[in-house]
Amino acid sequence: MIDLKDLREHPDRYRDGCRKKGMAVDIDRLLALDEERRSLSTRRDNLRAEQGRVEKEVGPQIGKLAGAIKKAQTNERASLEAELEALKGRPAALKAQIQDLEAKVAAIEPELNAILLSVPLPPDPDVPVGTSSDDNVEIRRWHPPSTPPAGLGVVGEGPWGFDVSKPYEANRGFRPKNHIDLVKDLGLADFERGVKIAGTRSYVLTGDGMLLHNAVLRYAFDTMTLRHGFRAMSVPVLVREEAMVGTGFFPAGREQAYHIEEAKRGGGYDQFLTGTGEVGLMALHADEILREEDLPIRYTTVSTCFRREAGAAGKDTAGLYRIHQFDKVEQVVICRADETESRSWHAKMIGYVEELLQSLALPYRLLQCCTGDLGVKNADMVDIESWMPGRGDVGKDGTPSGAYGETHSASRLYDYQCRRLNMRYRPAGHEKGPTVFCHSLNNTVAASPRLLIPILEMWQNADGSVTVPPVLRPYMGGKSRIG
RNA sequence: GGAGAGAUGGCCGAGCGGCUGAAGGCGACGGUUUGCUAAACCGUUAUAGGGACCAAAAUCCCUAUCGAGGGUUCGAAUCCCUCUCUCUCCGCCA
Numbered sequence: 001m002i003d004l005k006d007l008r009e010h011p012d013r014y015r016d017g018c019r020k021k022g023m024a025v026d027i028d029r030l031l032a033l034d035e036e037r038r039s040l041s042t043r044r045d046n047l048r049a050e051q052g053r054v055e056k057e058v059g060p061q062i063g064k065l066a067g068a069i070k071k072a073q074t075n076e077r078a079s080l081e082a083e084l085e086a087l088k089g090r091p092a093a094l095k096a097q098i099q100d101l102e103a104k105v106a107a108i109e110p111e112l113n114a115i116l117l118s119v120p121l122p123p124d125p126d127v128p129v130g131t132s133s134d135d136n137v138e139i140r141r142w143h144p145p146s147t148p149p150a151g152l153g154v155v156g157e158g159p160w161g162f163d164v165s166k167p168y169e170a171n172r173g174f175r176p177k178n179h180i181d182l183v184k185d186l187g188l189a190d191f192e193r194g195v196k197i198a199g200t201r202s203y204v205l206t207g208d209g210m211l212l213h214n215a216v217l218r219y220a221f222d223t224m225t226l227r228h229g230f231r232a233m234s235v236p237v238l239v240r241e242e243a244m245v246g247t248g249f250f251p252a253g254r255e256q257a258y259h260i261e262e263a264k265r266g267g268g269y270d271q272f273l274t275g276t277g278e279v280g281l282m283a284l285h286a287d288e289i290l291r292e293e294d295l296p297i298r299y300t301t302v303s304t305c306f307r308r309e310a311g312a313a314g315k316d317t318a319g320l321y322r323i324h325q326f327d328k329v330e331q332v333v334i335c336r337a338d339e340t341e342s343r344s345w346h347a348k349m350i351g352y353v354e355e356l357l358q359s360l361a362l363p364y365r366l367l368q369c370c371t372g373d374l375g376v377k378n379a380d381m382v383d384i385e386s387w388m389p390g391r392g393d394v395g396k397d398g399t400p401s402g403a404y405g406e407t408h409s410a411s412r413l414y415d416y417q418c419r420r421l422n423m424r425y426r427p428a429g430h431e432k433g434p435t436v437f438c439h440s441l442n443n444t445v446a447a448s449p450r451l452l453i454p455i456l457e458m459w460q461n462a463d464g465s466v467t468v469p470p471v472l473r474p475y476m477g478g479k480s481r482i483g
Numbered sequence: 484g485g486a487g488a489g490a491u492g493g494c495c496g497a498g499c500g501g502c503u504g505a506a507g508g509c510g511a512c513g514g515u516u517u518g519c520u521a522a523a524c525c526g527u528u529a530u531a532g533g534g535a536c537c538a539a540a541a542u543c544c545c546u547a548u549c550g551a552g553g554g555u556u557c558g559a560a561u562c563c564c565u566c567u568c569u570c571u572c573c574g575c576c577a
Contacts, residue, residue: 042533045546052546055558059501062557091557268567289493289530435530 001248001420002119004034017122020129020371025119033112037105044101051094058087117251120376121416127380130370139366139382142358152359157467159361159458168389168402174462175399178390179453180319182460183209186483189320189449201309201317201324205449208482212468213327213448215475216455220329220356220446221302228352230300230331235280237303238271243283246421248377248413249275255310273306277330278442285334286421289435295425296335296345300445302327319390320449321405329445334423334438337415342439346380346412349443353384353408356446359471362454363387365404377416384408384444386454407451410443 007014011027018025065084128137146161153160161171168176183189188209194202205213224230244250244257258273274280281299290297305328316322331352333345350366357364369381385404392403415437418424424435459467465483473480 038533041546045533048547049545051557055501059558063501088557095557 001117001416002121003415003419004116007031007119008034013122014119017120020123020127021120021374021376022131022372023118023120023376026115027119030112030115030119033108033115037108037112040101040105040108044098044105047094047098047101051091051098054091054094058091062087114251117245117420118376120374121379121414123371123374124379124412127374128368128370129372131372133369133373135370136373136383137368137370139368141363141365142354143363144358144361148361151470153361153467153470157459157461158469159363162361162363162387162458164363164387164402164404168399172462175397176389176457176460177464178319178400179388179456180390182456182464182466183320185464186466188212188452188456188482191319198324201322203320203323203449208476208479209449209452211476211479212452212455212472212482215468215472216446216448216451217302217327217329218475219472221300223356224300224329224331224352224445228298230298233281233284233299233301235277235284235301235303237274237277237280237306239274239279239283240269240271243279243286244272244274246286246417247279247282248375248417248420249279252376256308258306258308274303275305275307276442277301277303277305277328278332281330281332282334282417282421282423282440282442285423288423290334290423290425290438292336292425292427295438296333296341298331298333300329300331302329305447320453321391323449326447326449328447330442331445332440332442334418334440336425336427337436337439339414342412342414342441345441346382346410349441350382350384350410353410353443353445357384357386360455360469362458364407375411377413378411379414379416380412382410384410386451387458388454389457390453405450405453407447407454408444411441413440413442415439 002014007027008031011031014025015027018027062084065080065087128135130136141164143164144160144162146155148154148158148160155161159171163171177185186209187207188205190204190206191202194204197204221232225232238260241250244254249257253275257275260271260273262268263270280303281301284299285297305326307324309322309324312322331349333349335341335345354364354366364384364386367383367385369383374381383406386407387402388405389402390400391405392401394400417440418438423438423440425438426435455469456466459469461467461481463483465481468476468480468482470480
């Protein structure tokens, strides 16, 4: 959520933000509603103050009179009652006016709040302006060196020295299989039975496929907790609507989430399946005032993620790329409201992922997302795409060109999310000062099975087997080869 | 699923129609005392919205908030209704 006060003072900043992000939000309507609400509530508050004074003044008299009436003789009762009615007249008139104003305020609020929730955080000035992912700007690429660093592999096995500008065959000396064929031939996944059980975009990981999946997650999780000091967490993936709204996924992404309609069954309230562990991690401290010395908070979780993929019909229907359910290691940082600190965490969180991909020898590139590709809640977003030989256009010989596919996404949100979540801290040394909304950031560490695609395709061998990247072997009982 | 009990400030806990933004305690912060610490004593101690002032901060004023929402009343932390949550016991269960 953006700061309404700031919008009031700098409406053009938000108009501009909407335009750059390609989102149509009626800022003028919001300003008008805000103006109206403030004028109404000021009048209401003044009347309430008046009511308070009147109550103190005539309240006790009313009480006394009411008591007197009970004891009074019938002949004097009538005059006492008239007096009581006269006394009640003033507060009653105030009450009616107050209720009228309250009703008017209440009538405005739903629309005002709905618009307010949909106003996007303006993108940072250094984010390139664009309309879609086509306008994203490549920041840099990384290719694995031809000589593997100590402990990460041996020459001739895996993608060491791989150059994505050359065909796979020129790099490795054989024509690659795509991950779909690899998992079928090696018995790593069963799509038919997945669909039988759960419908389209469903799958079953089998045998070494499941082991490799777990190995990737464990490796990524351990990297974050043991090496980088992030706190290991398990969080709900079935959450209340408040958590979805608070983290900024609703209302914009409502169609993307599975909706558990418990209220219809008399369950009291509905729930939603989260599409990322970010929801649970960020909602943890909702409505809390944190201590500055406890910041930054660094959390990581591994959780199952659910996505309806609404609007993606027909896109990436085969394989493990776009699926309804997957597992993801996610990292979040909650830090002080300081732009420099936010930016520095963003860079660090991207660095952790680069380190991970490099240890797996997977070629990748960093993509600066343009304004049109940002969600409502980000000021800045960097995607990391890993090289997937099985993607891209298929050539005359039936071999795909290979293409980068998104495997990670690092967002910088300033206080947008924490404002919605009402997550604040009290700056140290300013015990009496106002509270400040925290900044938050999030980034993927590893999403699997999607990350299995580059791993399998890049680490496959000419004989159809797949070498297990050395860093994953400890998580697979030391196994070095599948097939 | 059945039966009870409860939800008050950073925490504990009183209040059960007006004088209660809320006693008392703990904690925290400031001060006095002190060779230093401790103790003792004094004081301060919520959040949000709006407004005054203003370059800004500070300050001041008004309003709201005692789990949430609605109701009764001139007036609700206090009475009534609904919801949410927590705890205890029984049943069931990975």
